[in-house]
Amino acid sequence: MIFRLIIILLFSVNYVFSQEGLKIYSKYCVGCHAPNLRGVDSKTDLFKNRFTKKYIERQISQGIPNTTMVSWKNILSADELSSVAEYILSFQDNDLESDKKIKTDTVNSEQYKLVIQSIVGEKLKTPWAIEFISRDSALISEKRGSLKWMINNVIQSDSIEGLPKTYLKSSTGGYMDIALDPDYEKNKFIYLAYSFTNGNYDDKNALALTKIVRAKIIDNQWTSEQTLFEVPDSLMVRNGNRWGCRLYFDPEGYLFFSIGDMGRAMDSQDLSKATGKIFRIHADGSIPEDNPFADRSGVLKAIYSIGNRNVQGIDRNPQTGDIWASEHGPRGGDELNIINKGDNYGWPLVTYGLNYNGSVISDKTHMEGMVQPVTQWTPSIAVCPILFVSSDNYTKWDNNLLVGALAFQELRRLVIKDDEILKQEIIWKGKGRIRDIKLGKDKFIYVVTNGPDRVLKILPY
Template identity: 35%
Template sequence: MKFLSVFILPLLVTAGISLLSPETTPTGVEIQSSASQLSAKDNFLKYCAGCHGTKMERFAGNTWEAFKAGGDLTGVIRSGLPVLGMPSFEKAFTQAEMKAISDYILEMKDKKEATVAVKFPAVVRSKHQAFRIDTVAKGLDVPWGIAFLPDGDILVTERSGQLFRFSGGKLKAIISGVPEVLALGQGGLMDVVLHPKYKENGWIYISYSKKAPDGVGGNTAIFRAKLKNNQLVEQQELFKAMPNTTSGVHFGCRMVFDDQGYLYFSVGERGEKTNAQTLTNHCGKIHRIFDDGRIPPDNPFVKTPGAMPTIYSFGHRNPQGIDIHPVSRRIYNNEHGPRGGDEINLVGKGNNYGWPVITFGINYDGTIITKETAKAGMEQPVFQWTPSIGPSSMKFVTGNRYPGWKGDILSGSLSFKYLERVRLENGKVTEQEKLLENAGRVRHVTMSPDGYIYVATESPGIVVKLVPVK
């Protein structure tokens, strides 16, 4: 059963998803030479599947149908769809190769089978922890954020713009009063978190892509509201990113409260690389505000002329995971690189994380962004993934329910459809493990107040609970 009034398939290009490393295709000239030796299927799997899926499961619905009706995709392969984040592949393929890829896509899409339900094993025995998988919400498309109410109910945001309330594994209510979202590409209704003192003040914080006043484009926004009779009331907008843009990519936007009650949140650079290094806009940054939207007076750029005062760190591409280390209490984030170069970063006040001046990734068409992976005054990642996994969120494992994973980072993989466990010791990654392989595109991972891990996936759109077993 689908709860959405309109079904929107995932966007043409998912930020930071790739199957190749930077060394694979270092220049456009070398791509031509390499691509010419591959079949249409090989070219699709090598250059396209990282974003569109090996089984072509990730195409933008309306756009896909429009091009399919024309019977030829060579134009979009050649020119790309910049608004949705798809680059041009004119330098990567000859006209004949683009036509062959087009024919292959059209042929295979006609044969595409519907997504089947995932069948989980009775018990999963990973390297350090055994667990079972319980489904607590289903019938979703792109579940983006999860929050836990004191009565045990679960709030789940759906990217298309709906907020669901689940109880006991069943849909209890569709929350009314949600603002209209800019459902463009990767945009929509995104994260949801409760105020640390929710039981006292009732504030719920939600991030979403908001339309510009003139209806042309938009950008990331955050508001807070209270929940009364399954309706959002007393709404207050706390933040709206500028400038507005018609780009459909890199909105961010994860949120986390720290121990002092500051709200940290991420905004992607909206597909415009230079935004990340420019302090006069909100894009490509991690921000910090008080819980009511006020600007902390000790934010690093409050006194910098022209700078956005909410900025806490900059030089980010598209951060979609943010959490607090359980011991040091410092902020960490993960973010999408381009083709290669996804990152985990230790976020520091006023720090520059380098995008696009330094990166371990390359452009989607294989061309070079920069030859620099390090530069004075720019931070190095704690860890980087090449090839890209498409890190959608992150959570440190806390509490005592998962002793084998305590202190580890869990990060979703949109590209390869698994949950990755990363062990961090003395600031270095010492161990990695794939969990929930082929469970679906892992969009979100979080922990409930009673210490259980919850994971939201798309294709299929479900939320699962990992229950430890002996």
């Protein structure tokens, strides 16, 4: 009876839908997705995303792995699949509760035709990183010192309260990466990297450096903060630039993070200085006993690798277990490296780049004891985040590496075999400076940009 009343109401407000599609939906779909398509829970809510007809048909036909959505290809004919997809689309398009339709674009890649959904527009101010808490919620860092919730693709108006102040007198400083504790469901710790000073935050000449903290968000308050990495004033720098910083937890629970060279290139080779390095610590900030320099005096024992100019992307190759990192070069010489314990990646003694004014940094691209990159980009694309693809939604991209660029505003797909790059494909160009790439809890890829469309979702079909 209730269902009949709903259908009468829909007719009364001139909803247009396929009668055949409604019949099929009522017979097979209503039990999980409800008469109004809102679902019995967030996982079965068909209003969360606006998909294309072909994409809906494919999901119904093939099912969705590891969910209750089974394959219907042996039950529904092609015409029936088309009818129910049309019904779902027409119902969504005429939804009275939705004032905002998600913008979409299409991109033809070598393996897929992609639907690019603009999830969030200019409500975010210079976002830097995204971290998914659940299928429906994510936390986003904004460069100027705020964290925002994205709930069901909507940015919440209230920023998290009680956040640490950040030093903004450097053009590249501010809030950077965020990460969840591997045991987040139990301890609720969230990790944050940001530019920090012990001095005057309005002083352009204040001593400053990257700081790593963790805390919990309770009732929208940043609370129980703990400092995991902070150097004394004697190791901070004035007028620094290139702060890093990417955070990454490996499967063993080690936290990797990067700090850029802050414009002090030669300090990247100095084990007593924090700049130009990748670090590895335990989740509580303690130093692993097997860190490469943990048994040496006069050094920073958290250092894992040196000679890294400005790493802004870190991820793990799921096939080999190796940690990979993308590194900003100067004018040319962006690098993609495999990060090994205690290795030296050469900056500034070896480089494929020049100074921004065109002068020579080093006449060497190779040197004994210095690790060569897997690949390098000259001219510089201003490489930033990286993500190894591992999702049933992109089986044709399995173990491919996605690379985002700032200056070139590119998303690239790299095909890798035996640690060699076989192919690079530019998926798109010109959608804004790409700051982060993450796999959501729904196993779809999300891209954070500084362009008009701040958060993009990639849907293959």
